[in-house]
Amino acid sequence: MTSGAPDAWDGIAAAAGALAASSHAIALTGAGLSVESGIPSFRGPDGLWTRYGQPSNLSYREFVADPQGWWEQRLHDEVTAGNPTYDLKDAADNADPNPGHLALVQLEQAGVLKATITQNVDDLHGRAGSRALLEIHGNRNFMRCVGCGQRWPRSGYVITDVPPVCDACGGVVKLDTVMFGEPIPSATLEACFAEVQRCDAMLLVGTSGTVNPAAQFPLLARDLGAKIIEVNPGPTQLTDAADIAINGPAGVVLPGIVELVQQRLGRKGEDEG
Ligand code: APR
Numbered sequence: 001m002t003s004g005a006p007d008a009w010d011g012i013a014a015a016a017g018a019l020a021a022s023s024h025a026i027a028l029t030g031a032g033l034s035v036e037s038g039i040p041s042f043r044g045p046d047g048l049w050t051r052y053g054q055p056s057n058l059s060y061r062e063f064v065a066d067p068q069g070w071w072e073q074r075l076h077d078e079v080t081a082g083n084p085t086y087d088l089k090d091a092a093d094n095a096d097p098n099p100g101h102l103a104l105v106q107l108e109q110a111g112v113l114k115a116t117i118t119q120n121v122d123d124l125h126g127r128a129g130s131r132a133l134l135e136i137h138g139n140r141n142f143m144r145c146v147g148c149g150q151r152w153p154r155s156g157y158v159i160t161d162v163p164p165v166c167d168a169c170g171g172v173v174k175l176d177t178v179m180f181g182e183p184i185p186s187a188t189l190e191a192c193f194a195e196v197q198r199c200d201a202m203l204l205v206g207t208s209g210t211v212n213p214a215a216q217f218p219l220l221a222r223d224l225g226a227k228i229i230e231v232n233p234g235p236t237q238l239t240d241a242a243d244i245a246i247n248g249p250a251g252v253v254l255p256g257i258v259e260l261v262q263q264r265l266g267r268k269g270e271d272e273g
Contacts, residue, residue: 016260032206097128100250147171
């Protein structure tokens with residue numbers, strides 16, 4: 001715990017109680033969850049956007065207007081130090097899931113966590129073992145056709161010409177990662193809203209709550225009666241909406257919550273004989 005403040009441990013106990021008592025808990029995660037894996041967040045003191053500036057909300061429109069120019073710049077930036085694309089790629093290429101990711105997998109395997117909605121594109125949830133996973137901003141390891149939505153693993157995708165073109169529909173192929181100003185793929189967005197409307201507890205982990213539509217999910221869930229639990233070393237725009245706010249790093253707090261949930265579920269199992 002960053003401060004070791006008693007309220008953090010009280011928060012962990014309260015969060016464990018709420019999750020153990022829930023019937024449909026979900027998680028909403030952000031870049032802060034991957035900080036302990038060595039991937040910088042976007043905002044805050046060491047954030048990528050803090051260092052380099054946030055991309056324009058017209059990014060997607062610029063891509064559509066000149067996909068060839070976008071791809072040429074992208075392939076250059078991925079191998080040239082001194083830009084956010086290079087920094088994020090270098091960090092993510094060398095990152096592994098941390099105890100925070102693994103704790104969420106344990107909650108899923110215990111039948112408590114019914115879905116994880118992540119804003120992260122780093123694939124660490126999938127590599128950790130999360131299965132009920134909604135990657136609302138896409139996944140850095142995939143390509144996606146703008147025309148028909150088909151996706152391919154990037155590792156096996158050979159880019160011969162830029163922009164790459166879909167062999168199924170002739171559409172332009174981009175990275176699966178959702179750009180600023182780009183619509184979220186509709187099937188993913190609908191699935192996210194279905195989980196938000198159904199949940200009776202939402203675990204908010206490592207997000208500043210500044211980017212929509214994800215930032216609206218906790219507010220919608222709260223309005224529908226869900227218990228909101230926030231795990232973050234500092235206050236965010238969502239803290240006021242949280243029933244339980246735990247000040248600490250996800251890699252420490254989440255395992256603490258999971259341990260208490262498993263104890264409570266064990267006791268519940270004994271009581272039910
Ligand atoms: N554990 C938990 N939270 C942490 C940790 C940690 N170890 N370290 C930092 N944080 C918190 C920060 O306090 C901050 O509130 O993580 C949050 C990260 O916020 P952002 O950098 O804004 O990341 P995020 O909320 O995921 O951004 C949303 O913005 O640019 C887009 O597509 C990008 O998905 C991203 C979206």
